[in-house]
Amino acid sequence: MSTRPTAVPARGRLIRAGVLALGLTYVAILLLAPIVGIVWTALKGGPHVVSDTLAQADVRHAFFLTGIIAAVTVGVTAVLGMVVALVLARDRFFGKRIVSAIVDLPFAVSPVIVGLAAVVLFGRGGWFEAFFAARGIQVIFALPSMILVTIFICIPFVIREVVPVLEELGTEEEDAARTLGASPMQAFIRITLPNMRWALLYGVALSTARALGEIGAVLIVSGAIQGQTETATLYVLRALEERQDAAGYLVALTLAAVSVLVLLGIEVFKRRQAKEMGR
Amino acid sequence: MAVSTLERSAGSRPEQQRSGRLRRLPLGRWGLRGVALVYLGAMVALPAVAVVTRGFGHGFASLRDAMAVPGAAAAIRLTLITAALAAVINGAFGTLLAYILVRLRFPGRAILNTVVDLPFAVPTLVTGVMLVALYGPNSPVGGFLKRHGVQVIFATPGILLAVLFVTLPLVVRAVEPVLLELDRSEEEAAHVLGAGGWTTFRRVVLPAIRPAVAAGALLTFARAIGEFGSLVIVSGNITGRTLTAPVFIFQLTSQFKGDEAAAVSTVLFAISFALVLLTERLTRRRGDEFS
Structure with missing residues (x-):
């Protein structure tokens, strides 16, 4: 029995236990301890802190604004992200590698730089300032620029999830549908879209989480005007600066809780996708 | 026979095949290309060009002036040092965690797999708030550390902890798929020939996953350089000592x-862009090896 090739000798088992313990300790100290810290700090004030904070008009408006920005961002990056993914997976043209690098750029560029770029484009003396001012559209210190910078930051997620799935799928099923008389639109909606739905949803979940938590770029372009252009993350920042620690921690905890729900969604999508890819 | 092979090889030339595939989609080939390029051009390339143009406003002289801004050089140095440390530490622990997730079976593996993705979901600002809640001067842990002369928040350890938290999944998720694909028979052969666990890892597993580890570490480095949300909370605005470049720019x-x-943004942007191109190259080379 013990001559089984995969049998691990006692010393090997000890090393495995050591490796496992090391990895788990790292995760516990780095990831889990801070979570315990914030839950304890946010809730130690008692239940009335929760109701007081969530009743504040500023807090409600901040969550509302964050919701709008996230919804628009996710819609735009999902629809246009699918187009880019189709082009990257199926097309060949001069400069495709540069396009691919451009898609990855938002992963690496600091959000602060993104905010600054929006100021250069739309701010005082900016490239497009006169154009929008003439039409009475306020871009900077208003919702449009806040949405634009969030879209920039969320662009890669859907694309990077969908491209490998499209490459793996190939075009046989689509070709069959087209041969049988389906229009391009029908083939896309009936064949391509269902085939890539889990990857798409995974990308959307990552995008949502990122959009909900965005701060650097939004902080610069919004001006963080209390009750007007203040998102949930900006509210947390102000609350901590004004020493309203309880309210700040609680809103931060709420954001984290929503994000964790999104994460669980991500996990479900990922399993489904892995299952479908593996069939 | 010869003719048919010739025909087939001509017909399946990748260029023709690929653009043909695209033509069968809604909007057609040029429509899709157009939408994709306009989208990326307006949303990503234009802002990038705007920052670089502004940065080079007065030619290279203005760039030199920027580095002479009090605190700029120190901020960029601190950013690069903490990012490099994060890449090394999470490079090692990320590989370890990927190995644990792929090769070891233990109760709670699914939970660990989910927990590793936490930093993808938790807003970076909240990461900063969490670290202050745990290590801040008003918390039991922070108070204990302070009595022993260790300051975490508003100091370099806090910056490093925040960056490590935010970038933890990157190396794990880069290495994991490569480990999954790896043929275990080589490891078993090494084992049968008398190699110990560490030797097998170092001589057989590590060479195979090295490109993935490098790509993950580069991504960690790039992500760490740009980190803002957590650091605006944790770093405490001491110019020249605890300000990283993005916080300094803000x-x-x-x-x-x-x-x-x-x-200063242009300098930071140039570093990020170079890293993206480098990562692209690394992952591409790995892909070529497989095909």
């Missing part, structure tokens, strides 16, 4: 020093 913009901010 401080400049809030003082209406747009030129200086754009110049």
